[in-house]
Every structure is written in structure tokens, then in C-alpha cells.
Amino acid sequence: MGGDSKRAMVPTTSAKYPQLAPRPVGKQIHHLYRDRLGLFTNSGQYKEQSLVAKLYDGRLSGEPHVKLHVWSAPDLTRPTFKEATAKGNEYRKTQKGESFGPSWSTHWFKLQFTLPYEWTYKPQVELHWDSNSEAMVWTEDGKPLQGLTGGGERTEWIIPQEFRDYDKEHTIYIEMACNGMFGNPTGGDTIQPPEPNRYFQLGEADLVSVNLNARALYYDFWIIGDAAREFPEDSWEEHQALQVCNEIMDCFIAGEGSRPCIKECREIAKRYVGDKVDSAEVYKTDNDAIVNAIGNCHIDTCWLWPWAETQRKIARSWSNQCDLLDRYPEHRFVASQAQQYKWLEQLYPYAMDRVKDHIKKGNFQTIGGSWVEHDTNMPSGESLVRQFLYGQRFFESRFGERCRTFWLPDTFGYSTQLPQLCRLAGMNRFFTQKLSWNNINNFPHTTFNWVALDGSQVICHMAPCETYTAEAHFGDVKRSVTQHKSMDQDATSLLPFGKGDGGGGPTFGHLEKLRRCRGISDKVGLLPRVKMAESVDEFFDRLEKKAANGETEFVTWYGELYLELHRGCYTTQANNKRNNRKSEVLLHDIEYLATLATIEGEKEYKYPKKALDGMWEDVLLCQFHDCLPGSAIEMCYRDSDEAYARVFKTGQKLLQDAIGALGFDDSLKGLEHQHDVTLETLGWKREQEVCDLVSPNSLSRSVTVQQTGKDVFVLENEQLKVEVTEGAITSLYDVAAKREVLPKGQKSNQLVIFDDKPLYWQAWDVEVYHLNSRKELKASSSTTITEDSAHRVAVSTTTKISEKSWIKTTISLSAATDSSKPSLVETEAEVEWHETMKFLKVEFPTNIRNTEASYETQYGIIRRPTHYNTNWDMAKFEVVCHKWADLSEHGYGVSILNESKYGFAAAGNLMRLSLLRAPKAPDAHADMGRHHIKWAIMPHAGPLDERTVRAGYEFNYPAHVHKHPEPASIAHLMSAFKLTPGSSPSLVVDTIKRGEDDEDVSNGDMPAKKGRHVIVRVYDSLGGLSRGTVTLGPIKVKKAWKCNLLEDEQEEVKIGKEGLEIELRTFEVASYKLLLE
């Protein structure tokens, strides 16, 4: 009723909907209109008709506008600016098209340019330089301005205003390095060893005038095009993006790419990206953004190039960022690794000043708090401490601030005590993403609490874009939500973008793309809203606050963040790993003895802080995540060999100095052993060397060796009876426990070899299928008795591995002098190794049954499955251990000790120590040559306990015996810093050193403090409440504090009658600072 009259009142528009259809209109064939978009921005057959042809409206090449001369540095040297521009260096004329080489050589170009009058008012003029390699722009007076990366990665240098006067010649220098971002890999396959004879063609050396509108349209179109390609087809946002892009193309074609039509195209684009994308204004809306973009450039401190090239990569990359930070106010850039800042400070003071200025402004941000982005699997606990101590002290001394976030995007797995150590180093948060490389299981969290063995936690965030070198693509922003696994708790994320490794970090293009992504979120929606993070710290501050006030309960992950990849890195480059272990031991002993020497030694003795710092900095540098793991090229290992040689040379001298200052004198003559003193550098008194106790003439031999058959020998002491048949152990009988350790018919100490061809990353990976190729190696010589003394017996066997490789193993047993201390069956191996893609291991089958094995890790024990129930269990088919691994059941167990190895496996009742690998990339000669390896089998009655922990230390730390004129006079001092007999045996006194800022010690980086301090670092090694007392001998302590790793005093502690009384929770690492009287 009445309906008809209402309808009649609807007003009609003036345009009339035609009664007759004028023409047919078809439905767009979606994929054709989408695929068409590529034609507009590709450099393909339509390039000259497309937008790409409009990006520049002028180009000047060669003379008279660009004059080019070159001087090639001799013999692969990398001269400084001053050296390169010294009088007498002959610069010869050159031009585009010429090639320069060989690999690793350096060429300095003198480039003189003159701009024509007509270019005076061009809005932006750039030098485009593409030498297909890395390069650096320098001013005529030696200021490094900007890095360039060839192959189109970053080839433009904006000519600054002061160079824009016409008809005047200006000069700059360009330093060309004959390597790409990833060094000089053979055949272009990134990980193949460097090709020594590569030449690089100078492809571009032009002045260009930029059509800024066309360039802006290029980024508009790129990002809207991504929306058309990547938004779901069932969303209106995808369809609209497609319509906008097609409309832009049609408009461009209609206007023949003229300037006005490009402007018109940009107007069309605004319908999708909004009208603010030409400035940082785009971010200034009230909308909350959940994706936090942060610029970074992951510069591997060494990898496919040597340290010397890294130093140049740093200067090039960070200079770029200083320039970009000036031009883009929203840009924020983070850089980690104190070592890299130190190099910049030493080698590029001008670049360092620029960095410092930006740090002051707050847009260049220090992060990470460590010396380098180090490996965390293999460095000792004390090394991890020093990574933070040296890192944080550097940041504080140079920039007035410590870091609050531990930043380690690329390291190959993360050890379980890191959260505790991070917190003790002033960092509550941790950033990484490497677990996205897992090739078996998908790690289930993005933002979570990561919990250490002692219960300490840090907030961990793993960027859901799953890269630390994002190109700031539309897809990276999108994946920041689609791959986010912790959105129940918090949907925010970090998006670390920027080219790494000499690509120079973020580009202006990255920043332009991000502005447009943000524009789309605000204008259209669907895409997660991105902003430039104010800082990484601010990102974590918010999370930390949410966790603290109970707004969100983040999920927890206890224990190590095991990387299910790169398991070969526990073994590759064996000598480098051995040097790491030996350096750590040497530094420990020096610091302990030097501390004692400064307390009661010769008056003129001075704690060798500067030399120790030098040693530590070398050791910490070599722990970089491509150095210690063995994944760098041969050149890098020549670098690290030199560093370790310095460490050992300096270390031996420092050790002798400290021992001398304590009054020892090895030239003393006297009755046998009258002057001998064993320097106890560990926190407990070691057993007397057996040779001192057993007289060679003793009638009852406490250790014997007998041949009982052809190539069958029995070595026996009061605890063990070891049968060696053809070089392998065929019986290991525990006399006291009345127990055979080996399963019937099996052989221990058996050498085995595997075919070792991972899917791709040779030096890095060993893949699970290598286990299928197990082959036992058989002795090739008869076994002979090589030692038969009252305190030790040994038999030796040689085993041929191949025509070129062999291994000589010497199995020894010492007299047992203390029934509470289990005997070791030791093996010393000498190996000549020339294999290709083989993996050498030694096996120890046992009669032990347990679903878990135990492995020493930094400051504690980690337990891992011995079975393959789930894919998570099986993924751990090869794991890292420190000085020992142990398989125990109720009442009995077997520990395997080593003194330079890190790779291990326990599967069922079988344990395997990994010895040597033979990958051919990226170092074609990795591990070839002679090796010396030691390990030991330690069966023990009862559970895994301090006997294994201490045996691990004693197997690694040499017993120093030196002569003292009055041994009694030094005994009291040498009794300091030991555990009293009543202390929990789980306690380990790990480090004794002097306070960093003591006035007689300080290196001047930080203000010195009055008084002399000793730092005592102790930990619970077995996992339980530990109480005890650390003795102080004659040392008088005025005041004592518990302190953090950075030696900040935290709470005062009392000194008891017997010494420093301590109580530690499970696997706690505690540091104490003692002020001496």
C-alpha cells in the first residue's frame, strides 16, 4: 500500500543510464590483466616504452663531462686514501667497459666531472657507478662518503649541492674492491671457494638527471602491483589494486609517458596508497602499527672474505646509512658488534665521527652488547661472559650507553645459559631469527620467554618475516602477520630490513616501499600496518611492560634453541676449534696467576691488562659465527691462525711473567722434587701426579700391560681391565663394580667413517642420512706396547683410512691412586687427513640404558634424547658438547672426555665423538693435514656427578709444576680461591681475575676506581642448591659484593671465618667482587 507513490519520488540523476547498450564489455580476464603489470616496470623487450625509460631525463658519459684515471694498488694490497693518492702513484687514463682484477685487488679511480649549465636546475643529479664490485666514494681531501655495490645493488651517489656549480670541474676518488657482496665465489655459487682470477667490468660511470616523479611512480606501481599479486583474489582490495595499476598503465600510454601524464598517474596511485607517501608524514596517523621496521646491515665479520675486507664493508655500509638517515627522517638503523665500531674508529675516523653524530641524534643505534655476533655453541662460559663484558664496556666508553638487547640474528643455535648471562650483562631481551632455517621442525613461537637452566628468562622475538636482510617488500610486511606464531599474546613484530654483507644496509628504495605499504594500510587496509620502529629497545619495552604488568603471559621455552641445521659446524675447521679451547684455558690460568702475583708477588709486577685485552679481543673475534663454526673461506683461517699465534705467544710470556713474579724459578737445583710446586689453577686440589707417588722400583705394579694373544693386549689397574684387540677395545671391565661396560661382542674406541654430503651447505651441514654409510676402520698395523712404566701403560695401533690418510691411536691407562676417583682410559690420536667429503668419528658402545644423555654446556649440563621418538628428538642426531658427554643409568655411567672437540651423538646405548670432516666448500682445503686429538673413556659407579665435571677440567687444564726456593712460603697464597672441604662438590670456581677498573689495572677506557678488587666467578655445575666457602688464604678483604658480569656491585656479602660464603641456586652463575685491604 502506497509503495508505488514512494518509488516515484526518488530523484533521478542528470546523466541518463542509456536505454540501449552501446557496445559489448567483457569481464577482465584476471590473470592477463595481472601479468600485464610486469611490462610497465621490467627491463624486458618493452623497456623503451615503459616507465623504466622515463626514470632519467639526462645522462652524460665520458669526456668532457666525466674524466676517468686509475691507479691499481700492487699485490692485492688495500692501501689507505693517503697511500693511494701519494705523489708518484701513476694514474692512467681509463674508461667504461674496461675490466679490473684479479680477485681481491684494489683500484683507485680519480673521477673529474663537470656539469653543463642546462643541468643547474635539475632537481637531482646522481653519479651512477657500477663496477660490478664493491666501491667507496671519497672526497678529494680524503673523506669517505658512501659505499657502492655493483650489479645494480646500490649504484647511485647523489651529487651534493656544493658540487653542483656548472662548468666547474670537481674531483672525487672511487676505491674499487675486486669482490662482490659475497666475495669471489667460483662459478657464482655463493659457497664455492674463491676464484682467484676474477675480473670486474666497469659498466657505468655516468652522470644522470633523475625524473623524481617517475621514480616515485615506479615505487607506487611496484607496491600497488604487489597488492594485486599478493592479496587474496577473493578480497576487494586485490581487485581494486589491479584496477588502479591498469588505469595507471592506460593513462601512461595515453599521455605517451610525458611529464604531465606521469603526474596524473601518481594521482591515480594516491587512490590506493594515499596522499602522504612522499614524506615521513605517512607515518603520522593515529593508527597503531604492529609491524616495526628497523634498518640493519648484517655484516659478517668474516665469511667469504677476510677481516681486511670487512673493515672496508663497515665503512662503506655505515657511511651509506649516515647519508640515508639525513635524507629520511623516519629512518632508524641498528648496528651490533663492538669490534666493528673499533675498526671504524681506528681506520676511518671521519666515518666514525659521522656515526657518532647520528648516535647522538638517536637514529643510528648501537645494539647487541657483544664484541662480535659470536657463535654460542662452542665458546666457554667465560668466553660468553667476555663477549658481553668487552662489548658492553666498549659501547659504554664510546657512546655513553650500554645495550639493552642481545642481537644475534644469524648464529647457528643458541645455548641454554644465554638468558642468564644476558640478564647478568644488562640485557633483558634477545632478538634472532635463525631457527626459521630449521629443515625438520617449524619452531612454534615468535615472541616468548626464553628460560635458562637456572630459571632466568629474557623476552625473545624471532622476526616472523624470517629474514634479517629483508628488502622491505610488500610480502615481508604481509608475512609479519601471516607467519607470526604468537598472536594470541601479542601481534607486534620486528621487520629487520637492509642489504647485508657489503650491500650497504637499507636503500632509499626500501624506505620508499615501506612508506607506500603504510599508505595502503591506512587508505585501503588488509595489509598489516607498518611503521619505522623508534628503536628495537622501544619495541621490547612495550613487550616487557605487558609481561611485567600481567597484561600478557608469554609462553615459555626452556633450554637451548637448537638449530636443526649446520650440525657439521661442531666439527669443521678442527684446528681453529682446538685453538679456541687452548686459548680459553691459557687465559684462565694467566688471569688466575697474575691476580695472585699482583696481591703477593714482586712489587714491580703489574697486572698485564693491556696484553690480556689484546688476547681476549683476538679470541672473541675468532668466535665470530662464521669463524669458529668453520664456515668461512681459507683466507679467514689464515687470519685466525695468525690471531691465535699472537695469543699463544703473548700468553706464554704472560704466564712465565706471572709465575716469575710469584717467586718461581725453574733453574733451581736441589734434591729431586724438593722445590716442586704444582700450581693449582682450578678451584680444587688436584690429585698429586701419579709419577710422584709411585716409585719406579716399586715391587707391586699398580698398572700393567700384557699381550695375551695376536694383537690382543690387556691393560689393567686396580679399577679397570681393558682388553685391546687389533686397536679397538673389546672389553672394558670395571673391577670394583664387577661390571662389563661394553655390550657383548661390541667394540669401543672403534674408528668409523661416513660419507658426508649434505644437501648444500658443505662446511656447515651433516645430514641425517650420513649415518647410513657407516664403515668401520680396521687396524693396518700390529698393536705394540709403547709405554710400560710403573705409573702408565700404553699400546699403539695405526689404522689406514685411505691411500693418503691414516690415524695412529695410543690407548693408555694410568695407575689408580685414589679409589674415589674413576680411572680414565685415554686415547691420543695423531691423524694425517686427506679425505673428500668424509666424516671421521670414534664410537663408544655401552651397557647403559637411558632415554637421555647429558652434555656439558657453558656453566651447566644439558640433557638430550638418546632416541628418535619424534622428529624433534631425531633432529638432534648430532649435538654440541663441551669437555664431556655422559650416558648414565641408575647406579652406573660412562663419561667421554675430550680436549678439543665439540660434536657428539648419543643414540641408544652408543656414544660417538665426532673427530674430523672434509668439506670442500667454502674452504677447499678445510682440515687437510695433521691433527692431534685426545679423548678418554671414564666409566663410573654411581650417577653423573662432580667426578665427571672435575675430570673434564683436569683433562683440559694442564697441571703446571714449577720450582720455588721455599715451597712452604708460597703455599698459603696458593691456597686462596679454593673450595673448603665442606663445600658442595657441585661448585666450580671458574674464573679469578682483577677488577676491570682498578687504578693499577684499568686500560683507561672507563674511569678508574680506587682500590684493588678481585673478581671471583663461581657456578653450580650439577643442577641443585649449592653452598660452600671460597678460601682466601692470606688475602685480607675489606668489603665484598655480589656483582653482575659487568662488575657492577649489586649486594654486599659478608666474608666468613673461612672465606667467602656462597649459596647458589640450580645452575646459577655468580660473580663476586672483593675489595682488598
Ligand SMILES: [Zn+2]
Ligand atoms: Zn652472518
